[in-house]
Amino acid sequence: MSVSYFETANQLLRKSQFDNAIESYQKAIEENPTSAWSYYNLGEALVNTGSIKGAIAAYQKAVDLNSNSPWFHDRLGSMQLQAGQLSEAISCFQTAIALDPSFSEFYTNLGMALTQQGNISEAISSFHKALALKPNDGETYYYLAQAFTQQNQKQEAIAAYHQALEINPYWSECYLELAKLQDNLGQTDEAIKNYHRSFQLNPNLIESYQSLRTILEQQEQWEEIIKLSRRCCQVNSNSAEAYYDLGTGLIHQQESEEGIIALRRACELNPDFVEAYQQLGQALFQQNEWEEAVTVYRRCVQLNPDSVEYQWSLAKALVQVYNLEEAIQVYRQTCYLESSSAELYDQLGQTLAQFYQFEEAIATYRQALELNPENQGEIQARLQQILEKQRQFEEVIAIYRRTQEFNPNSFESYQNLGQTLRQQGNIENAIVAFRRACVLNPGSPVAYHLLGHTFAILQKWDEAISCYRRACEIYPHSPDIHLHWGEALEQKENYQEALAYLQKAINLKPDFDLAYEAMGRVISKKKGVNLDPLSRYREMQKNRPTDPETYQDLGQQLHRQGYLKESINCYQKGIELQGEPIHLWFYRNLGEALISYQSSVISYQ
Structure with a gap:
């Protein structure tokens, strides 16, 4: 005797082979189109593949073929409830009850639909009828509690949640909902206990952890937060939020090194988690880890380019790594976003002055003073100092013009002036001239190289490196720039990086004696030999x-x-x-x- 398509489909359904089961049920329906059970079971298979719309159609056909089955009406109603078709679902549940008023689940399902519809009084009545038929149904108490909560009958809701938990003391979601209600009522100790219980029963229930963390933060229980966060990271190792919470807790407790590691992990897991990058940047600031702070705040700015806080932090970090040119650009953008901050203009002015860009520094300090800052005297003093330096530079130009042609709009004029001043030993004003040349022609590697080399005369190695870096960005094929960059790094005792740039110089010019000599010198220093x-x-x-x-x-x-x-x-x-x-x-x-x-x-x- 051959096995029918219907029997085959039922076997496949029991084995969770849903796609094959659907195919067999469809063949069974072709063979017997009046079989209500074929349609009903087809609906079951479709539900398991996530096809709610198809399942509703199959259940509806089963109801059409056998309208006397309360189960068919109830199942159709459950799918309609899931699809948000509340009126249709309520009608189905009511029909199921009319056909069999002795089954509690029909009343529970009706109560759920009425709750979602906002008809809370009738929902509560329906839940009570379900409990009259089945007093030990924990799920019905759970849904009754939710209805009471919507009705603002909070004490009744708490009692219902307790009833549900007496029946099923291992229900993590029920502990969570009870804790949320207790938290709302100010029953903090009870809420903490139930959040803990919920999280213990189901560590993947992140809402329990997050809600508990909020309370612990308010109570400043940082050690408890760290302990909780560690557990969450163990059970949710791919949760960026868990590592973020762990990192912020550790940093609050001055455990910065481990906190930074946790925040880095949060950023790895979620590259768009701007809050994690922000916290990481702040922690790196505190540890003076400026290079990484620059990278982190660049990402913050990418994610939120209109944030004054992120732009400002990036500018500060760039100043610390002596990337002054980019710092100036970022400060300008920050001032554009927040034009009423005297502090911003003051910091921009200081950076411009540090990079010998006196004319713009003067204008920027004046903008800061127009905003009536509290530290007006300090800014005024800085302005006067730069005005004096600018006056001296203008005197130098006046003397130079007596014997040399000079065009104030020509970068070459400033470059020639800088070389003359450097030969005369007037290094400070030579730097001003070379910096002006860079401003007038920001694409000149020669101007930046000369500026860097002049900074090196004053042993301002960080400023020199910043200029060499920019020169190499513009023209990466100069052995001389790489040599001087390596020598500046040597002076900062950054021997490994110095060797890398000296090697680049040799690669560009294999017979470069000065680079070979510098490399030997750096190797000796690196090894600390006699x-x-x-x-x-x-x-x-x-x-x-x-x-x-x-x-x-x-x-x-x-x-x-x-x-x-x-x-x-x-x-x-x-x-x-x-x-x-x-x-x-x-x-x-x-x-x-x-x-x-x-x-x-x-x-x-």
């Missing part, structure tokens, strides 16, 4: 290190000081140890040492 080359040579003969660069570095120092045999030995040992890749400059150094040695022998003879 800089007396002959002593180092004797010590190395005993210890025999295996690093080829150490021998090359020492060979260069010995060569410069005239210890030619020793330098040749070092170069040869470095070549012997180098392995892959081969460094051509090792051979170059050896060749030059051999030539020097040969020349010295000939001279001696």
